[in-house]
Amino acid sequence: xxxxxxxxxxxxxxxxxxxxxxxxxxxxxxxxxxxxxxxxxxxxxxxxxxxxxxxxxxxxxxxxxxxxxxxxxxxxxxxxxxxxxxxxxxxxxxxxxxxxxxxxxxxxxxxxxxxxxxxxxxxxxxxxxxxxxxxxxxxxxxxxxxxxxxxxxxxxxxxxxxxxxxxxxxxxxxxxxxxxxxxxxxxxxxxxxxxxxxxxxxxxxxxxxxxxxxxx
Amino acid sequence: xxxxxxxxxxxxxxxxxxxxxxxxxxxxxxxxxxxxxxxxxxxxxxxxxxxxxxxxxxxxxxxxxxxxxxxxxxxxxxxxxxxxxxxxxxxxxxxxxxxxxxxxxxxxxxxxxxxxxxxxxxxxxxxxxxxxxxxxxxxxxxxxxxxxxxxxxxxxxxxxxxxxxxxxxxxxxxxxxxxxxxxxxxxxxxxxxxxxxxxxxxxxxxxxxxxxxxxxxxxxxxxxxxxxxxxxxxxxxx
Numbered sequence: 001x002x003x004x005x006x007x008x009x010x011x012x013x014x015x016x017x018x019x020x021x022x023x024x025x026x027x028x029x030x031x032x033x034x035x036x037x038x039x040x041x042x043x044x045x046x047x048x049x050x051x052x053x054x055x056x057x058x059x060x061x062x063x064x065x066x067x068x069x070x071x072x073x074x075x076x077x078x079x080x081x082x083x084x085x086x087x088x089x090x091x092x093x094x095x096x097x098x099x100x101x102x103x104x105x106x107x108x109x110x111x112x113x114x115x116x117x118x119x120x121x122x123x124x125x126x127x128x129x130x131x132x133x134x135x136x137x138x139x140x141x142x143x144x145x146x147x148x149x150x151x152x153x154x155x156x157x158x159x160x161x162x163x164x165x166x167x168x169x170x171x172x173x174x175x176x177x178x179x180x181x182x183x184x185x186x187x188x189x190x191x192x193x194x195x196x197x198x199x200x201x202x203x204x205x206x207x208x209x210x211x212x213x214x215x216x
Numbered sequence: 217x218x219x220x221x222x223x224x225x226x227x228x229x230x231x232x233x234x235x236x237x238x239x240x241x242x243x244x245x246x247x248x249x250x251x252x253x254x255x256x257x258x259x260x261x262x263x264x265x266x267x268x269x270x271x272x273x274x275x276x277x278x279x280x281x282x283x284x285x286x287x288x289x290x291x292x293x294x295x296x297x298x299x300x301x302x303x304x305x306x307x308x309x310x311x312x313x314x315x316x317x318x319x320x321x322x323x324x325x326x327x328x329x330x331x332x333x334x335x336x337x338x339x340x341x342x343x344x345x346x347x348x349x350x351x352x353x354x355x356x357x358x359x360x361x362x363x364x365x366x367x368x369x370x371x372x373x374x375x376x377x378x379x380x381x382x383x384x385x386x387x388x389x390x391x392x393x394x395x396x397x398x399x400x401x402x403x404x405x406x407x408x409x410x411x412x413x414x415x416x417x418x419x420x421x422x423x424x425x426x427x428x429x430x431x432x433x434x435x436x437x438x439x440x441x442x443x444x445x446x447x448x449x450x451x452x453x454x
Contacts, residue, residue, distance in 0.1 A: 012437040061374035061420040064410035073217070073406060078398075083252055148281045155283040159383050160397060167284045173384070178293065192281035 002179040008109065009180075010056040014123040017187060020164040023085050023157070025142070025195070030086075031093025031146065038094070039101025040127065047145075051114040053102070064088060064153050068160055085157045092153070093146045100142030104135030138157070147195040151188055217238055217406035231391075233411065240388035240415070243306070243381075244374045245398030247313035251370055255318045256363070259325025261357070264351060267444025276319035284377055288312045307382040309398075317370035361431050368423040379412050379415060387411055390413065408418045 003112040004011070042052040071077070108131050116130040158166025168184030171177075204210075220226055227233045261269055289313050296304035331344045341356045382390025392408025393402075416452075 058405070058417060058420065059264065061416045062370050063379050063416055064377050065390070066375070066412040066416075067391055067410040069405045072402075079402065079405075101246045137371075145280075148277075150281045152281060155285050158285060159380065159394065164286055169283070169289045170383075173293070176293065178290075181286055181290050182295070184310055184365045185283060185290065187281040188286065210220055 002177075002180060005091040005179050006183055013183070013187075016163055016165050016167055017191070020151070020166075020187075020191060021080070023082060023154045023162075023164055024089070024191070025094050026146070027087050027089035028143065028159055028195075030078055030090045031097055032143065034090070035094045035097035035101050036132075039048045039098045040105065042098060043105040046139055049102070056098045059091055059095040064092070064156050065159065067091065068157055072184055080161055082162055085154060085162060089150050093150065096146050097139070097142050100139055101135070104138035104142075105131055107138050109133045113156060133206070136207050138201060140199060144196050144201050147199055148192045151195065155184070155188060217403050220401075220403040221405040221410070228280065232358045233389075233407075236387060236389050236391055237411070237415070238380055239417075240390075241376070241411075243310065243378050243386070243388060244371065245308055247317055247374050247378075248367070248371055249270075250310070251314045251317035251321055251374075252367065253313070255321035255370075256325055258355070259322045259363075260329060260351065262309070262322075263326035264328025264355070266330065269330075272319075272322060272326070276323050279316065279319050279325055284316065284380055285383070287315075288381055288384055289379075305381075305385045306406070309378070309384065309386045312381070313374050313377055317374050320369045321366040321398065322371065323361070324369075326357070328362030329355050329364075331362065332358040355366070357432050358435065361427060361435070364423065364427045364430065368427070371423065375416050375419065 038052060042049045042133075067088040068084055069079070071087055072079050072081065074082065075087060077083050112130065112134055113126070116126050121130055127193070154164050155166030155169065157164060158170045165184050165187050168180035172179070172181035221233075251316070262272060288309065292305060295308040295311070296305075300305060329351075336354055336358060337350060340350045347351065367386035378386070378388050379390035379393065382388060382394040389408055389412050392411070393405050396403070396405030396408060
């Protein structure tokens with residue numbers, strides 16, 4: 001490891017980390033917002049369950065590099081536009097979370113729903129104040145998977161030349177220089193760990209009724 | 217893109233699409249077979265003895281966070297000086313592909329063995345089956361759907377990552393993407409992307425169909441299990 005090089009390049013590396021966070025976190029939040037209504041629909045209407053879950057599964061099979069390349073044609077953007085990465089990862093996040101949201105809503109005990117109904121909760125009120133909060137632990141587990149895989153997937157965009165932590169890998173390869181590669185791998189791992197920690201922290205704040213045990 | 221795909225000159229020859237497709241499939245299957253040879257016996261052992269599952273589960277999660285591109289490039293730089301020929305790129309790529317493919321198969325195999333209905337195992341023991349026969353004739357058939365879904369997500373991961381490996385000079389369909397990028401030929405890149413996506417979809421659907429055919433119809437609780445099973449090994453794109 002050449003720490004002198006790292007110190008000299010710290011501004012540049014910090015910029016890459018910033019881009020990486022934007023490219024990984026924006027799709028996570030957008031994905032959750034889009035997956036919630038679709039997941040709710042799949043949960044409520046049995047007829048659309050299979051097509052929605054099936055489509056989500058198939059979207060997930062498309063390799064990311066292929067998706068990054070194909071999106072410009074669909075969106076009318078340019079190949080180097082970071083928007084392609086955000087849209088591609090949002091697609092993956094939605095594909096993952098739709099199933100998770102349905103599972104989360106299905107995990108709400110029938111007695112809880114009956115109790116809420118008896119207390120006068122109806123329709124949207126019951127969904128927002130009872131079903132969704134009770135399903136948070138399951139949704140959170142899915143968000144953790146999505147967050148960690150997004151961090152790793154963003155780095156693939158470096159092969160197209162979109163700047164983020166992955167740029168350190170291509171740079172190291174061109175220069176035959178280990179330092180940026182190792183630094184990049186460590187930064188990706190740390191970023192994934194931090195995002196995972198933030199999601200767990202938020203989950204604990206949102207679900208104060210769950211026992212405070214450290215899982216995983 | 218359409219122009220690129222419909223030009224017959226792009227399909228034949230040493231760098232033609234058919235050749236790249238064959239290379240892609242060759243690397244993918246070698247990696248898959250090696251990964252299965254490592255992960256299935258190990259998964260059966262962990263599932264049967266119930267030892268070391270936390271260690272393996274933790275390892276599988278940690279691997280998910282590792283950036284594929286970084287790992288691949290690091291491997292090539294470390295290993296390639298030891299090989300003179302084209303193997304300098306093939307061997308490190310295969311190592312990374314196997315490394316990424318082992319965790320899904322491993323976790324789904326031991327989860328599958330452990331999820332086998334205890335009463336079925338007891339019944340087999342009661343009928344005088346020896347442990348090895350319980351494993352091969354009861355537990356493995358019951359765990360087949362889960363094992364196959366692990367193999368399915370591994371294969372998809374391999375197909376995706378083999379695409380990325382073109383960056384470090386590996387052959388396969390990823391060449392179209394990487395060379396197209398280098399030559400600013402969007403048609404070539406898009407053609408490669410469509411072919412890779414189609415390849416992944418064909419395998420996803422094909423293996424899905426195979427799973428339905430292979431699984432013993434005696435496991436009639438399939439519809440109930442199907443939903444629980446899918447949440448165990450969430451496949452991750454690469």
